[in-house]
Amino acid sequence: MSFVSIRNLRVAFDGVQVLHGIDLDIGHGEAVGLVGESGCGKSVTWLAALGLLPGKAKIEGSVTIEGQELIGAPRTGIEAVRGARIAMIFQDPSSSLNPVHRVGRQICESLRLHRGLRGDTARTEAIRLLDMVGIPSARTRIDLYPHEFSGGQCQRVLIAMALAGEPDLLVADEPTTALDATIQAQILDLLSNLRRQTGMAMVFISHDLGAVSTVCDRAAVMYAGRIVEENDIGRLFVVPRHPYTRGLFDAIPELDAGRARLHPIPGTVPDPRQLPQGCAFSPRCTAASRFCKEHQPDLRAQPQGGLLACFHPDQVRAETKQEVFA
Amino acid sequence: MNAILQAKGLVQQYTTAKSFFGKASTVRAVDGVDLTAKQGEVLGIVGESGSGKSTLGRMLLGLETPFQGELRYLGQPMPAPHSPEWRKLRAQMQLIFQDPLAALDRRLTIAAQIAEPLEIHGLAADSELDRRVAGLIERVGLRPDQAGRYPHELSGGQRQRVVIARALASNPRFLVCDEPVSALDVSIQAQVVNLLRDLQEGEGLSMVFISHDLKVVRNICDRVAVMYLGRIVEEAPSDQIFSDPRHPYTQALVSSVPKAGTGLRGRIILQGEPPNPAARPSGCAFHPRCRIAAPACAAQVPALEYNDGRLAACLKLQPKLRPAA
Ligand SMILES: Nc1ncnc2c1ncn2[C@@H]1O[C@H](COP(=O)(O)OP(=O)(O)OP(=O)(O)O)[C@@H](O)[C@H]1O
Ligand SMILES: Nc1ncnc2c1ncn2[C@@H]1O[C@H](COP(=O)(O)OP(=O)(O)OP(=O)(O)O)[C@@H](O)[C@H]1O
Ligand code: SF4
Ligand SMILES: [Mg+2]
Numbered sequence: 305m306s307f308v309s310i311r312n313l314r315v316a317f318d319g320v321q322v323l324h325g326i327d328l329d330i331g332h333g334e335a336v337g338l339v340g341e342s343g344c345g346k347s348v349t350w351l352a353a354l355g356l357l358p359g360k361a362k363i364e365g366s367v368t369i370e371g372q373e374l375i376g377a378p379r380t381g382i383e384a385v386r387g388a389r390i391a392m393i394f395q396d397p398s399s400s401l402n403p404v405h406r407v408g409r410q411i412c413e414s415l416r417l418h419r420g421l422r423g424d425t426a427r428t429e430a431i432r433l434l435d436m437v438g439i440p441s442a443r444t445r446i447d448l449y450p451h452e453f454s455g456g457q458c459q460r461v462l463i464a465m466a467l468a469g470e471p472d473l474l475v476a477d478e479p480t481t482a483l484d485a486t487i488q489a490q491i492l493d494l495l496s497n498l499r500r501q502t503g504m505a506m507v508f509i510s511h512d513l514g515a516v517s518t519v520c521d522r523a524a525v526m527y528a529g530r531i532v533e534e535n536d537i538g539r540l541f542v543v544p545r546h547p548y549t550r551g552l553f554d555a556i557p558e559l560d561a562g563r564a565r566l567h568p569i570p571g572t573v574p575d576p577r578q579l580p581q582g583c584a585f586s587p588r589c590t591a592a593s594r595f596c597k598e599h600q601p602d603l604r605a606q607p608q609g610g611l612l613a614c615f616h617p618d619q620v621r622a623e624t625k626q627e628v629f630a
Numbered sequence: 631m632n633a634i635l636q637a638k639g640l641v642q643q644y645t646t647a648k649s650f651f652g653k654a655s656t657v658r659a660v661d662g663v664d665l666t667a668k669q670g671e672v673l674g675i676v677g678e679s680g681s682g683k684s685t686l687g688r689m690l691l692g693l694e695t696p697f698q699g700e701l702r703y704l705g706q707p708m709p710a711p712h713s714p715e716w717r718k719l720r721a722q723m724q725l726i727f728q729d730p731l732a733a734l735d736r737r738l739t740i741a742a743q744i745a746e747p748l749e750i751h752g753l754a755a756d757s758e759l760d761r762r763v764a765g766l767i768e769r770v771g772l773r774p775d776q777a778g779r780y781p782h783e784l785s786g787g788q789r790q791r792v793v794i795a796r797a798l799a800s801n802p803r804f805l806v807c808d809e810p811v812s813a814l815d816v817s818i819q820a821q822v823v824n825l826l827r828d829l830q831e832g833e834g835l836s837m838v839f840i841s842h843d844l845k846v847v848r849n850i851c852d853r854v855a856v857m858y859l860g861r862i863v864e865e866a867p868s869d870q871i872f873s874d875p876r877h878p879y880t881q882a883l884v885s886s887v888p889k890a891g892t893g894l895r896g897r898i899i900l901q902g903e904p905p906n907p908a909a910r911p912s913g914c915a916f917h918p919r920c921r922i923a924a925p926a927c928a929a930q931v932p933a934l935e936y937n938d939g940r941l942a943a944c945l946k947l948q949p950k951l952r953p954a955a
């Protein structure tokens with residue numbers, strides 16, 4: 305059984321539907337990437353799953369942890385499950401560390417909340433966590449304020465706080481986006497080491513396909529509030545099949561390639577208030593037919609593995625052709 | 631290729647306001663930079679956040695007076711900011727930066743914003759104005775019907791096109807682009823990168839392209855300078871610098887770019903923290919994080935010089951001075 309199972313998750317804000325039915329499973333200990341352009345619903349998916357969206361959000365569908373339903377459950381129930389089993393590192397840094405409290409105090413608060421640790425026990429554990437995420441001289445720096453740490457170190461402190469509850473799943477929303485390339489590399493390295501040490505599962509949300517490929521086993525590509533393709537990292541990168549996934553890969557220049565011109569995806573991401581009919585990608589898609597503009601492709605399991613929502617996927621092999629309209 | 635812009639020994643320093651804890655301190659944001667921008671070339675500037683890239687870019691355009699050093703535009707000394715001579719030059723030199731929304735006036739239509747520099751610099755007669763604006767709108771790949779729109783009615787990529795159209799209005803010869811595509815989604819990034827390349831190739835524009843996205847820099851730049859704490863530590867043609875970086879910092883930077891399918895293998899993970907310009911390490915500023923640093927590296931500042939046909943600032947690359955490891 306998967307650890308977390310998301311089924312037909314839908315979210316609307318003020319009558320505007322932004323998630324249109326997400327299905328996603330996270331296995332025990334698995335690292336799954338969630339990629340896609342700004343506004344496609346990556347963050348909302350997990351904020352909804354964890355009951356962290358504002359009250360005005362209308363949430364439907366199901367999210368279970370080892371069979372236990374989270375959607376619609378009383379808030380206190382969710383808190384208990386979530387805090388103990390799932391931790392999230394948020395994209396918005398301002399909502400994360402409190403500037404007026406010493407970082408040690410903030411980690412200890414987490415330890416008290418999730419593991420009932422207090423006093424010296426909590427402090428010792430906080431130092432161990434800071435050590436584990438690579439803060440030098442943790443013993444003395446535990447009493448510093450957030451502004452006394454660099455951006456990369458603040459990200460490490462946040463990771464330490466997330467680890468305080470010994471979660472089974474860590475959801476990291478763009479954990480490296482704001483950081484320098486060399487610091488990004490350090491944090492990616494840290495995250496994959498921690499996963500190896502603790503065996504926790506991880507959801508890695510990012511618009512950086514390269515970063516996702518370095519730390520994840522599997523990835524899902526989102527477009528306009530839907531998952532359009534999902535596969536093992538290896539296959540997704542070698543044979544991307546959805547025209548949008550392909551388009552993303554083609555749009556990114558290669559470091560070891562020459563200076564060939566880039567291949568942009570024409571047009572722009574649709575406004576959620578005015579989604580096109582049929583496949584939301586059809587106005588930008590070079591493979592689109594009239595059928596695509598009238599019908600919504602479902603996310604379907606593919607015979608060669610992976611999931612795909614497209615009527616005219618990139619042909620990898622001849623045999624992939626017939627299943628398309630099946 | 632002729633130089634369009636030459637910088638020698640450029641230094642910029644800022645005095646930070648007294649902080650709550652300590653006293654006012656002086657930050658050398660740019661600490662002795664020699665750089666030549668050649669005509670018709672795209673020169674990339676990369677480096678860690680706070681290494682002085684934007685400060686250097688502003689000085690190259692004469693928007694800030696250097697604390698020290700000299701700057702020549704087409705062989706002539708750069709006039710002082712806001713002097714009449716400088717105003718005349720401004721039309722030829724334009725800046726495009728990261729946030730298109732901040733660069734645009736929310737209350738003006740796209741057409742009005744693009745017309746503005748033409749009017750200010752008296753570059754088009756009233757009768758010609760509409761035609762010139764329409765031409766610029768077409769040149770950056772916007773639709774004619776978008777002329778009457780306001781900035782908030784456009785997407786990020788379209789807004790950046792408006793900024794570029796406005797920069798092009800005065801027929802510049804030299805553009806400084808500071809993180810021009812960082813705020814854009816990848817699919818849109820490629821549209822803007824291609825547009826900049828068209829302009830450069832088609833019209834021989836000279837460009838300085840500042841970015842932390844090494845893949846984009848690789849694609850658009852002819853030559854690249856790598857900065858670390860206010861200094862250039864390596865400079866080379868883009869083909870060489872990414873395939874065969876010489877400076878240990880450049881090596882770490884290039885290797886930090888995630889490559890699909892290789893996982894974390896072969897990456898150089900730097901130890902230590904990003905540098906603080908207010909507390910510059912002695913000797914080679916990179917030595918506390920450098921994998922191959924020797925004791926001499928903490929004592930001696932390496933000059934940017936040729937070794938083995940390559941320009942880099944590292945003691946370990948100098949055969950004569952190579953410190954005993
Ligand atoms: N609190 C909110 N109120 C109203 N709309 C919201 C809210 N949060 C998100 N949205 C909308 O939901 C959609 C999905 O947003 P989401 O934050 O999940 O995107 P994302 O994929 O995480 O993008 P990014 O890469 O920019 O972080 C967007 O159209 C966004 O404007
Ligand atoms: N106007 C200013 N007053 C005081 N300090 C400044 C000013 N502008 C820049 N600095 C400081 O100078 C240093 C270099 O800044 P600069 O913006 O040039 O870096 P950068 O390389 O462009 O960084 P980034 O990649 O983050 O844009 C930084 O330490 C910065 O805090
Ligand atoms: S379903 Fe059609 S429009 Fe959508 S991505 Fe596939 S081919 Fe393109
Ligand atoms: Mg997000």
Ligand SMILES: [Mg+2]
Nearest residue numbers: 683684685808
């Ligand atoms: Mg800058």
